[in-house]
Amino acid sequence: xxxxxxxxxxxxxxxxxxxxxxxxxxxxxxxxxxxxxxxxxxxxxxxxxxxxxxxxxxxxxxxxxxxxxxxxxxxxxxxxxxxxxxxxxxxxxxxxxxxxxxxxxxxxxxxxxxxxxxxxxxxxxxxxxxxxxxxxxxxxxxxxxxxxxxxxxxxxxxxxxxxxxxxxxxxxxxxxxxxxxxxxxxxxxxxxxxxxxxxxxxxxxxxxxxxxxxxxxxxxxxxxxxxxxxxxxxxxxxxxxxxxxxxxxxxxxxxxxxxxxxxxxxxxxxxxxxxxxxxxxxxxxxxxxxxxxxxxxxxxxxxxxxxxxxxxxxxxxxxxxxxxxxxxxx
Numbered sequence: 001x002x003x004x005x006x007x008x009x010x011x012x013x014x015x016x017x018x019x020x021x022x023x024x025x026x027x028x029x030x031x032x033x034x035x036x037x038x039x040x041x042x043x044x045x046x047x048x049x050x051x052x053x054x055x056x057x058x059x060x061x062x063x064x065x066x067x068x069x070x071x072x073x074x075x076x077x078x079x080x081x082x083x084x085x086x087x088x089x090x091x092x093x094x095x096x097x098x099x100x101x102x103x104x105x106x107x108x109x110x111x112x113x114x115x116x117x118x119x120x121x122x123x124x125x126x127x128x129x130x131x132x133x134x135x136x137x138x139x140x141x142x143x144x145x146x147x148x149x150x151x152x153x154x155x156x157x158x159x160x161x162x163x164x165x166x167x168x169x170x171x172x173x174x175x176x177x178x179x180x181x182x183x184x185x186x187x188x189x190x191x192x193x194x195x196x197x198x199x200x201x202x203x204x205x206x207x208x209x210x211x212x213x214x215x216x217x218x219x220x221x222x223x224x225x226x227x228x229x230x231x232x233x234x235x236x237x238x239x240x241x242x243x244x245x246x247x248x249x250x251x252x253x254x255x256x257x258x259x260x261x262x263x264x265x266x267x268x269x270x271x272x273x274x275x276x277x278x279x280x281x282x283x284x285x286x287x288x289x290x291x292x293x294x295x296x297x298x299x300x301x302x303x304x305x306x307x308x309x310x311x312x313x314x315x316x317x318x319x320x321x322x323x324x325x326x327x328x329x330x
Contacts, residue, residue: 056278076207152191228253268298
């Protein structure tokens with residue numbers, strides 16, 4: 001892939017490679033696949049996470065001359081994932097980066113030899129790895145899991161922000177429900193009942209939010225809680241726009257959704273997770289075995305509030321929340 005194509009695909013902007021790196025004559029050209037199950041991978045589809053991933057690879061010394069990135073997406077047609085992975089294996093990729101559990105599982109089924117660096121929720125329970133300390137096999141990577149207690153904390157934060165809240169909608173992909181990744185919804189439902197808040201599960205098909213949005217519009221909850229998933233992260237602007245049109249306070253797990261106009265988020269630093277995935281890719285390209293690399297949990301959590309969105313919704317943020325916020329977007 002030519003440098004111009006590579007840079008445009010990844011960042012959608014002119015990202016400069018160091019001049020010294022351009023002058024190098026690498027002995028080997030590495031090939032890394034990045035596979036998503038949902039959103040089409042456009043130049044800006046995963047900003048700023050994709051930028052952080054590529055910037056980190058640059059920091060390790062990789063350039064378009066010694067690294068080819070193969071970006072692929074099943075675009076919501078999960079039955080295509082095995083075919084995509086087989087195509088990547090036929091291209092002799094050195095590493096496959098997977099951005100959801102369904103993609104990781106499909107990649108693991110297709111190949112037991114090509115290293116896989118995952119972004120995966122509940123990886124032990126999902127059977128993707130043996131343990132966090134010793135994943136074994138050909139899969140390693142990072143997890144956005146914040147612990148089941150933090151799933152309920154989202155509801156508590158919304159209740160603190162909206163003391164009169166009596167009804168909440170939880171947005172979840174049917175793909176997540178089918179995969180068994182339901183801990184977050186179950187924890188949020190439990191805490192909602194404890195707080196006397198009615199809980200509405202709004203499930204949607206991959207890349208098709210119409211039915212879930214229609215249900216939320218019909219039931220008129222007081223707020224939306226957006227479940228943590230790669231699909232929601234990739235389609236965050238669509239969700240944020242719906243919440244804005246519906247004048248519904250919305251809670252997310254990632255800061256990027258708040259930068260795009262969501263109201264409040266609490267969760268791991270997603271951009272940092274993508275940087276750490278780049279670190280796994282680098283170590284594997286330098287000879288490390290994925291089964292020997294412990295899977296990393298989040299180490300940094302952010303409480304982010306968009307003050308402009310709060311003002312548009314006519315909300316006053318309690319001083320206690322303002323004092324605890326890591327980032328206030330105005």
